[in-house]
Amino acid sequence: MRPLCRAPEENEFAGCDSNSLLRRDNLLADQQRCPTDRDDVAAAAQEAGSRWEAMIQKETGDATRARVIRLVGDGLAANVIAGIEPAPTPAQLDALLDALIPRPGGASRQ
Numbered sequence: 001m002r003p004l005c006r007a008p009e010e011n012e013f014a015g016c017d018s019n020s021l022l023r024r025d026n027l028l029a030d031q032q033r034c035p036t037d038r039d040d041v042a043a044a045a046q047e048a049g050s051r052w053e054a055m056i057q058k059e060t061g062d063a064t065r066a067r068v069i070r071l072v073g074d075g076l077a078a079n080v081i082a083g084i085e086p087a088p089t090p091a092q093l094d095a096l097l098d099a100l101i102p103r104p105g106g107a108s109r110q
Contacts, residue, residue, distance in 0.1 A: 049074075060101060069100050 049070065057066035079085045088096070 065100065072096065072100065 053066050053070045056069050057063050060066055060069070076088060080087045
């Protein structure tokens with residue numbers, strides 16, 4: 001019986017024939033079902049994101065707007081971490097906030 005959780009051996013999938021690719025895909029699928037420390041990290045991150053979104057919703061009074069704001073923040077952080085773009089300037093953040101959370105009377109944060 002094939003073990004459910006095992007790491008692929010070095011050069012195990014060096015061939016490009018369909019059998020080795022299928023075997024690789026099956027192994028990767030098995031590994032995704034194995035509980036790991038990453039599962040704990042993912043659960044903690046999901047919980048933190050939910051708490052953050054709830055705080056934003058309380059501030060904005062709108063669940064959809066809160067989700068959009070959280071996702072924009074997640075995207076900004078991911079782009080900076082990945083080196084896709086530099087961190088936004090305070091003026092750029094203010095412009096984003098103005099677009100996402102309009103101030104009464106249309107006043108700008110800038």
